Amino acid sequence: MAEAVQPVRKPRQKRGIETRQRIIDAAQALFSRKGYHATNSKEIAAEAGVAIGSFYAYFKDKKQLFLEVLKRHIEATKAMIMTRMQEIDFSSESVNEAIYLLIKALYKAHDLSPDFHREAEAMRYSDPEVAQLHDVFHESFRTDFAALLDSFKARLRVTDIEAAAHIVMAASEEIVHSTKIFGETQIEEDRLLSGLADMICRYLFK
Amino acid sequence: MAEAVQPVRKPRQKRGIETRQRIIDAAQALFSRKGYHATNSKEIAAEAGVAIGSFYAYFKDKKQLFLEVLKRHIEATKAMIMTRMQEIDFSSESVNEAIYLLIKALYKAHDLSPDFHREAEAMRYSDPEVAQLHDVFHESFRTDFAALLDSFKARLRVTDIEAAAHIVMAASEEIVHSTKIFGETQIEEDRLLSGLADMICRYLFK
Amino acid sequence: MAEAVQPVRKPRQKRGIETRQRIIDAAQALFSRKGYHATNSKEIAAEAGVAIGSFYAYFKDKKQLFLEVLKRHIEATKAMIMTRMQEIDFSSESVNEAIYLLIKALYKAHDLSPDFHREAEAMRYSDPEVAQLHDVFHESFRTDFAALLDSFKARLRVTDIEAAAHIVMAASEEIVHSTKIFGETQIEEDRLLSGLADMICRYLFK
Amino acid sequence: MAEAVQPVRKPRQKRGIETRQRIIDAAQALFSRKGYHATNSKEIAAEAGVAIGSFYAYFKDKKQLFLEVLKRHIEATKAMIMTRMQEIDFSSESVNEAIYLLIKALYKAHDLSPDFHREAEAMRYSDPEVAQLHDVFHESFRTDFAALLDSFKARLRVTDIEAAAHIVMAASEEIVHSTKIFGETQIEEDRLLSGLADMICRYLFK
DNA sequence: CATGAATGAGCTTTCATTCAT
DNA sequence: AATGAATGAAAGCTCATTCAT
Numbered sequence: 001m002a003e004a005v006q007p008v009r010k011p012r013q014k015r016g017i018e019t020r021q022r023i024i025d026a027a028q029a030l031f032s033r034k035g036y037h038a039t040n041s042k043e044i045a046a047e048a049g050v051a052i053g054s055f056y057a058y059f060k061d062k063k064q065l066f067l068e069v070l071k072r073h074i075e076a077t078k079a080m081i082m083t084r085m086q087e088i089d090f091s092s093e094s095v096n097e098a099i100y101l102l103i104k105a106l107y108k109a110h111d112l113s114p115d116f117h118r119e120a121e122a123m124r125y126s127d128p129e130v131a132q133l134h135d136v137f138h139e140s141f142r143t144d145f146a147a148l149l150d151s152f153k154a155r156l157r158v159t160d161i162e163a164a165a166h167i168v169m170a171a172s173e174e175i176v177h178s179t180k181i182f183g184e185t186q187i188e189e190d191r192l193l194s195g196l197a198d199m200i201c202r203y204l205f206k
Numbered sequence: 207m208a209e210a211v212q213p214v215r216k217p218r219q220k221r222g223i224e225t226r227q228r229i230i231d232a233a234q235a236l237f238s239r240k241g242y243h244a245t246n247s248k249e250i251a252a253e254a255g256v257a258i259g260s261f262y263a264y265f266k267d268k269k270q271l272f273l274e275v276l277k278r279h280i281e282a283t284k285a286m287i288m289t290r291m292q293e294i295d296f297s298s299e300s301v302n303e304a305i306y307l308l309i310k311a312l313y314k315a316h317d318l319s320p321d322f323h324r325e326a327e328a329m330r331y332s333d334p335e336v337a338q339l340h341d342v343f344h345e346s347f348r349t350d351f352a353a354l355l356d357s358f359k360a361r362l363r364v365t366d367i368e369a370a371a372h373i374v375m376a377a378s379e380e381i382v383h384s385t386k387i388f389g390e391t392q393i394e395e396d397r398l399l400s401g402l403a404d405m406i407c408r409y410l411f412k
Numbered sequence: 413m414a415e416a417v418q419p420v421r422k423p424r425q426k427r428g429i430e431t432r433q434r435i436i437d438a439a440q441a442l443f444s445r446k447g448y449h450a451t452n453s454k455e456i457a458a459e460a461g462v463a464i465g466s467f468y469a470y471f472k473d474k475k476q477l478f479l480e481v482l483k484r485h486i487e488a489t490k491a492m493i494m495t496r497m498q499e500i501d502f503s504s505e506s507v508n509e510a511i512y513l514l515i516k517a518l519y520k521a522h523d524l525s526p527d528f529h530r531e532a533e534a535m536r537y538s539d540p541e542v543a544q545l546h547d548v549f550h551e552s553f554r555t556d557f558a559a560l561l562d563s564f565k566a567r568l569r570v571t572d573i574e575a576a577a578h579i580v581m582a583a584s585e586e587i588v589h590s591t592k593i594f595g596e597t598q599i600e601e602d603r604l605l606s607g608l609a610d611m612i613c614r615y616l617f618k
Numbered sequence: 619m620a621e622a623v624q625p626v627r628k629p630r631q632k633r634g635i636e637t638r639q640r641i642i643d644a645a646q647a648l649f650s651r652k653g654y655h656a657t658n659s660k661e662i663a664a665e666a667g668v669a670i671g672s673f674y675a676y677f678k679d680k681k682q683l684f685l686e687v688l689k690r691h692i693e694a695t696k697a698m699i700m701t702r703m704q705e706i707d708f709s710s711e712s713v714n715e716a717i718y719l720l721i722k723a724l725y726k727a728h729d730l731s732p733d734f735h736r737e738a739e740a741m742r743y744s745d746p747e748v749a750q751l752h753d754v755f756h757e758s759f760r761t762d763f764a765a766l767l768d769s770f771k772a773r774l775r776v777t778d779i780e781a782a783a784h785i786v787m788a789a790s791e792e793i794v795h796s797t798k799i800f801g802e803t804q805i806e807e808d809r810l811l812s813g814l815a816d817m818i819c820r821y822l823f824k
Numbered sequence: 825c826a827t828g829a830a831t832g833a834g835c836t837t838t839c840a841t842t843c844a845t
Numbered sequence: 846a847a848t849g850a851a852t853g854a855a856a857g858c859t860c861a862t863t864c865a866t
Contacts, residue, residue: 009846016846035332037243040839042418051848056841118331125328126241131388139392158404163397167405170384171377178376182337186345191369198364199373203405212660212859215829219866222829246856257831262858418838421850425845428850447744449655452835463852468837534743537736538653543800551804570816575809579817582796583789590788594749598757603781610776611785611821627825634825658860669827674862 008064009057020058022048028069032115036066036123067129070120073113074137080109090148095155095205100197106172107193110180118181142166149204157206168200214270215263226264228254234275238321242272242329273335276326279319280343286315296354301361301411306403312378313399316386324387348372355410363412374406420476421469432470434460440481444527448478448535479541482532485525486549492521502560507567507617512609518584519605522592530593554578561616569618580612626682627675638676640666646687650733654684654741685747688738691731692755698727708766713773713823718815724790725811728798736799760784767822775824786818 009016026048030039041062045055059065084105090098110117123130146165149156158164175196179189217223232254236245247268251261265271290311296304316323329336352371355362364370381402385395423429438460442451453474457467471477496517502510522529535542558577561568570576587608591601627634644666648657659680663673677683702723708716728735741748764783767774776782793814797807 013846019846037332041841042839052841053843053848054846057846061840122328122331125324125331125387126243135388158401160397160401163393163401166384166393167377167381167398167401170380171373171405174376174380175373178372181331182341187369187372191366192373195364195366195369195373199377199405199409202408217829219829221866225829247858248856258857259831259859260829263829267857423850425850427845431850449744453837454835464837465839465852466850469850473836530743534740537740537743537799538655547800570813572809572813575805575813578796578805579789579793579810579813582792583785583817586788586792587785590784593743594753599781599784603778604785607776607778607781607785611789611817614820615817631825637825659862660860670862671827671864672825675825679861 008060019048019050019054023050023055023058023065024069024072027065028073028113028116031066031069031119032113035119036062063127063129066123067133069116070123070130070133073116073120074133076112077109078137078141080112081105084108090151095152096197096201099200099204100194103172103176103193103197103200107176107180110176114180121177121181138169142169145169152205155205158204164204168204171199172196214266217264225254225256225260229256229261229264229271230275230278233271234279234319234322237272237275237325238319241325242268269333269335272329273339275322276329276336276339279322279326280339282318283315284343284347286318287311290314296357301358302403302407305406305410306400309378309382309399309403309406313382313386316382320386327383327387344375348375351375358411361411364410370410374410377405378402420472423470431460431462431466435462435467435470435477436481436484439477440485440525440528443478443481443531444525447531448474475539475541478535479545481528482535482542482545485528485532486545488524489521490549490553492524493517496520502563507564508609508613511612511616512606515584515588515605515609515612519588519592522588526592533589533593550581554581557581564617567617570616576616580616583611584608626678637666637668637672641668641673641676641683642687642690645683646691646731646734649684649687649737650731653737654680681745681747684741685751687734688741688748688751691734691738692751694730695727696755696759698730699723702726708769713770714815714819717818717822718812721790721794721811721815721818725794725798728794732798739795739799756787760787763787770823773823776822782822786822789817790814 023044027039027044030044030047039062041055042052044062044065045052048055055065059068085102088098088101088105120130120134124134125131142162142165145168146161149161149165175192179192215222217226229250233245233250236250236253245268247261248258250268250271251258254261261271265274291308294304294307294311326336326340330340331337348368348371351374352367355367355371381398385398421428423432435456439451439456442456442459451474453467454464456474456477457464460467467477471480497514500510500513500517532542532546536546537543554574554577557580558573561573561577587604591604641662645657645662648662648665657680659673660670662680662683663670666673673683677686703720706716706719706723738748738752742752743749760780760783763786764779767779767783793810797810
């Protein structure tokens with residue numbers, strides 16, 4: 001017997017779209033505040049001001065909703081970094097200065113929603129689908145960054161640009177987490193960020 | 207109504223100590239295989255071959271058990287790294303070589319129980335107590351590493367040794383995770399590990 | 413971790429109100445038949461013909477449910493006594509006769525649900541909240557009774573009307589319990605009730 | 619197949635008798651402090667300073683232990699009242715005075731262990747075996763009291779002495795409970811106790 | 825006699841999900 | 846579209862009791 005599959009509602013009208021947004025907003029707020037596992041669907045519906053039935057009309061389950069929130073968060077992060085990168089004039093400034101500004105851009109991007117970022121990181125380690133989303137984002141970013149490096153080729157000392165891009169990004173993300181997510185570090189942010197920039201420049205450039 | 211406080215059992219006899227061990231072993235296996243949130247106390251008891259009552263005689267709840275498993279895992283990791291470090295002759299070898307061996311030691315330490323390590327990392331991002339345990343470990347390690355760097359002072363180009371120790375360790379851990387935990391990276395391990403060693407050496411030494 | 417506060421459901425629709433009623437009815441039946449401590453929430457839900465989830469949607473726990481049943485029982489008892497009292501013509505009848513009818517009213521009120529009454533009495537002795545509910549009821553009743561006595565002032569021999577009201581009520585309740593709750597007394601009800609009426613009249617009136 | 623019934627241990631040696639006593643003491647303390655249902659066997663064993671195994675060597679189960687505690691408590695109460703009664707010189711004093719002293723004796727008997735008394739009262743209402751023990755005590759007491767009344771026959775106005783004895787005892791017990799167990803009454807003890815004595819005297823005597 | 829580790833039935837409670845209104 | 850009452854599987858945890866040492 002064919003299952004009566006109630007497909008997820010794809011809102012076309014203004015009201016429906018707004019309702020969907022409200023649920024995503026509520027979810028992001030609660031996932032940030034209490035974490036994914038400690039948040040239940042009723043709470044999300046309540047925070048969004050809709051009935052629990054509406055929740056399941058718009059989202060298959062809590063997990064799918066998390067992925068939607070994550071997608072939106074990744075897009076916002078991407079956009080923010082891109083905007084900041086466009087402000088950097090790579091031709092005129094010294095490469096060291098450019099690297100520092102890049103790290104700052106990454107750093108600032110974590111101000112968007114640090115607690116959600118933290119929760120997303122947790123999920124990345126425990127859930128394959130979340131890891132997958134993260135990877136796609138990371139890889140596209142790495143490609144862009146590799147291209148940027150390629151445009152500096154003359155001054156580069158590294159030869160394996162792809163690997164270098166990955167290494168630099170991974171290192172940067174972890175250091176930023178040290179300061180933004182686990183703020184309890186004994187060492188001040190400035191010392192870590194300038195050390196990081198120093199390390200990256202020495203590594204990449206002649 | 208005053209609740210009966212039944213404190214956690216501290217086994218003194220051989221049998222009790224073994225039972226406790228069996229539960230920790232079972233928990234580590236299940237947390238690794240299915241993750242913390244998808245594992246329940248009944249399963250752990252079953253895997254350990256004990257009654258559910260014994261679970262709660264030895265551990266307040268699943269969370270406390272996780273922390274016990276984590277403590278043991280951290281101790282084992284520490285021991286393994288220490289052993290491998292003692293095999294490195296820092297006086298005779300080149301510093302570059304020594305750094306590479308250090309990274310290898312860290313890398314090998316992740317073979318102990320990679321899946322549990324992954325789960326621990328997830329918990330670190332979502333649970334303050336786990337983050338705390340990680341931090342204590344990390345800080346003691348950083349202190350040791352800083353002392354090691356200090357012994358090379360003459361050849362060091364970095365001046366803020368503490369920050370440098372933190373940066374190097376954070377970068378190394380994240381790169382190792384790229385390969386050991388999220389093995390799906392397009393880039394081969396060797397390229398990442400040798401790039402990492404290169405970066406660290408250029409950063410640290412003249 | 414902040415707990416999700418799921419407040420008790422306040423039914424607005426007809427169906428919800430009926431469900432809540434059915435649970436209260438079932439609970440009263442089971443508390444009467446088996447006692448509070450020997451009754452569990454699953455049984456109550458089953459007897460009410462609802463899922464266990466509904467139990468916890470409407471009531472925080474078994475204790476709160478007991479208090480609801482008790483409130484309803486107290487209201488019913490109050491109403492019954494009031495009705496019977498209104499049938500007594502205090503002006504025309506002899507006070508002795510009136511007292512006897514009052515005792516009879518109290519006595520009859522115990523026919524409403526003698527077993528629940530017994531269980532409530534047990535809870536009164538072991539649970540402060542139940543004791544509190546009982547007290548509020550008792551005190552309001554005592555006030556009314558004192559007012560009634562006050563209207564007979566001319567024929568009263570007692571001067572401390574408040575204390576007298578309390579004493580008379582306490583004595584009456586305990587005697588009625590002897591017969592209604594612990595029916596095994598060797599002595600017939602009539603002897604006890606008429607003796608009680610005699611005692612009270614001699615005490616109160618000239 | 620014959621069940622391996624491990625009979626309850628009847629200690630003959632000094633040590634065994636002391637152990638049994640310690641368990642009864644511990645149980646009375648805990649039943650008083652937390653109530654029968656909120657006290658578990660492990661706690662009792664711990665409070666008595668014995669292993670849980672010893673508990674079950676001496677007592678079939680928690681219920682039987684409660685009955686043992688209750689028996690001892692009833693005996694102690696009996697003994698106390700008897701002692702105080704012997705101090706009353708019924709021949710020389712006025713009957714009113716004697717009644718007042720009797721009430722005082724009952725009142726003082728509740729100082730032995732008021733909280734255990736309260737718990738016993740709760741159990742009396744919910745457990746037939748406890749009710750039975752109470753009844754036996756009560757009836758023997760009533761018989762004694764009726765005999766005492768009989769010795770005053772000339773001055774008595776009541777004719778049904780048995781019923782009168784029951785009524786007087788029941789009333790007294792409930793009033794004493796008002797003050798000793800539910801101490802929150804608005805009305806002072808003195809007013810209640812002297813009112814009670816007044817009521818009883820008017821009822822019993824010419 | 826005494827110990828306390830071990831047992832597991834069974835209780836309370838939560839929460840993702842469905843569906844009649 | 847929206848509602849929220851109802852469901853019940855399944856998780857967490859307790860505790861009376863047994864029995865090997």
